Amino acid sequence: MRKKIVAANWKMNLDLTEGAELVNDIFNGSPELNENKIVVIAPPYIHLTHTSAQLVGMNHVHLGAQNCHAEPSGAYTGEISAAMLKSAEVEYVIIGHSERREYCHEDDAVLSKKVNQALANGLKVIFCCGEPLAVRDANEQNAYVESQLTAGLFHLPVTQLIDITIAYEPIWAIGTGRTATSAQAQDMHAHIRKVLANKYGETVAAETPILYGGSCKPSNAAELFACPDVDGGLIGGASLKAAEFLGIVAAMSNA
Numbered sequence: 001m002r003k004k005i006v007a008a009n010w011k012m013n014l015d016l017t018e019g020a021e022l023v024n025d026i027f028n029g030s031p032e033l034n035e036n037k038i039v040v041i042a043p044p045y046i047h048l049t050h051t052s053a054q055l056v057g058m059n060h061v062h063l064g065a066q067n068c069h070a071e072p073s074g075a076y077t078g079e080i081s082a083a084m085l086k087s088a089e090v091e092y093v094i095i096g097h098s099e100r101r102e103y104c105h106e107d108d109a110v111l112s113k114k115v116n117q118a119l120a121n122g123l124k125v126i127f128c129c130g131e132p133l134a135v136r137d138a139n140e141q142n143a144y145v146e147s148q149l150t151a152g153l154f155h156l157p158v159t160q161l162i163d164i165t166i167a168y169e170p171i172w173a174i175g176t177g178r179t180a181t182s183a184q185a186q187d188m189h190a191h192i193r194k195v196l197a198n199k200y201g202e203t204v205a206a207e208t209p210i211l212y213g214g215s216c217k218p219s220n221a222a223e224l225f226a227c228p229d230v231d232g233g234l235i236g237g238a239s240l241k242a243a244e245f246l247g248i249v250a251a252m253s254n255a
Contacts, residue, residue, distance in 0.1 A: 001036050002036075002206065002207045002208065002209050002231060003035075003037070003038060003165075003209045003232075004036060004037045004038070004209070004225075004231050004232045004252050004253075004255060005037075005038055005039075005040060005165060005209050005211060005231060005232040005252075006038075006039050006040070006232045006233050006235060006245075006248055006249050006252045007039070007040035007041075007042060007064060007092070007094075007126060007167070007211065007232070007233070007234045007235065008039070008040065008041045008042060008043075008235050008239030008245060009042050009066060009094060009097070009234055009235065009236050009239060010041075010042065010043045010044060010047075010066075010239060010240060011044075011066070011099075011236060012044060013044075013240055014043065014044070014047070014240065016046060016047065016050060019043055019044075019047045019050070019051065020050060020051075020054065022240070022242055023041065023051055023054045023055070024054070025242035025246075026039075026041070026061070026242055026245065026246065026249075027058055027061075029242060029243075029246045030058075030061070030246065030249060031249060031250050032253070033059065033061070033249075033253065034060060035060060037060070037252060037253055038060045038061070038062060039060065039061045039062070039249055040061075040062045040063075040064040040091075040092045040126070041055070041061065041062070041063060041064060041239075042063075042064035042065055042066050042093075042094055043066075045066075045080055048063065048065065048085070048088040048089075048090060049088055049089075051063060052088060052089045052090075062091045062092060063088075063089060063090050063091055063092070064090060064091065064092035064093060064094065064126070065080070065085045065090045065092070065093045065094070066093075066094050066097070067080070067094065067095070067097075067100060067114075068080060068081060068082040068085055068093050068095070068114055068117060068118055068123070069081050069082070069117070070110050070113035070114045070117060071113075071117070081117070081121075082114075082117040082118045082120070082121040082123055083121050085121070085123060086121045086122055086123060091123065091124055092123065092124045092125070092126055092165075093118050093123045093124075093125060093126070094126045094128065094167075094234070095111055095114045095115055095118060095125055095126070095127050095128070095152075096111045096114075096127050096128040096129065096148070096152060097128045097169070098130055098169045098174075101128075108147075108148065108151030108152055109151075111127075111151075111152045112151060112152050112153075112155060115127065115152060115153060115156070119156075119163055123163075124163045124164075124165065125163060125164050125165065126165045126166075126167050126211070126234065127149075127152060127153060127164060127165070127167065128166075128167045128168075128169050128213065128234070129145050129148040129149055129152070129166065129167070129168060129169070129192075130145065130148075130168055130169030130170055130171050130214075131144045131145060131170065131171060131172065132171045133171070133172035133178075135172075136170070136172040137172075141188065142188075142191050145168070145188065145191070145192065145195075146191075146195050149166070149192065149195055149196075150199075154199055158200050158201070161196075161200055161204050161208060162207075164208060165208070165209045165210075165211060166192060166208060166209070166210045166211070167211040167212075167234040168185070168188050168189060168192060168211070168212055168213060168214075169213040169214060169234070170184070170188070170213075170214040173214045173215060174214055174215055179215070180215075182220070182223045182224050182226075182227055182230075185212050185214070185224055185227060186227035186228070186229055186230060189210045189212070189227065189230050190228075190229045192210055192229075193205045193206075193208070193210065193229050196208055209231040209232065210229060210230065210231050211230075211231060211232045211233050212224050212230050212232070212233050212234070213233065213235075213236075215237075216233040216234075216235055216238065216248060217238050217244065217247075217248070218238070218244055218247030218248055218250075218251065221247065221248045221251035221252070222251040222254070225251050225252055225255040226255060232252050233248060233252070235248055
């Protein structure tokens with residue numbers, strides 16, 4: 001049985017006090033989880049050690065990070081390595097988020113190296129993919145996302161796919177006034193699973209979690225998570241308010 005996952009990406013938000021309060025509120029309001037229905041919290045780096053301490057005793061809530069560098073160490077001011085994250089008891093790392101691709105110009109070659117660094121240091125990867133508006137309007141989204149997966153992940157041996165979760169971000173539906181329907185989400189998730197099956201076989205494809213990362217909220221989470229190939233969500237803005245995030249977690253728990 002593949003995991004259901006709701007991952008909180010706080011992005012560049014919340015100071016230490018605000019982050020600690022949010023984690024406490026999640027702790028107090030979380031529904032019962034299990035090894036197949038989990039939560040990942042990915043705060044900014046300043047929170048990692050404090051959040052790690054808070055998560056002790058929070059069963060099936062895991063610590064994540066928002067990025068890591070492609071090199072193991074060196075003169076990269078302002079960056080953080082996968083080994084450093086591991087030493088802070090981080091379990092998951094987000095790689096290839098659309099904002100990193102756009103604002104930091106991270107290309108497929110860099111992301112492939114980041115994946116390698118994360119896995120080499122015992123981290124699990126949430127690998128993001130997704131198409132912009134022009135690609136969606138041209139109806140070229142399937143080929144575009146397949147190329148991202150091929151370049152970023154398909155150098156890996158099948159044995160390492162157990163540590164990969166994929167997050168689909170429909171960039172065209174984030175901040176554009178357009179909304180991705182549950183049917184559109186399901187179509188792309190099914191396509192991603194088919195691409196995985198063609199490369200690694202049906203068993204791997206069936207066991208790989210695929211998350212939806214396009215403005216998931218409590219109001220649409222249940223409908224999205226009811227789709228057969230949608231295994232949860234990578235949550236941005238809604239992860240910053242305990243009530244909203246817990247509503248999404250509840251939808252995942254009930255799916």
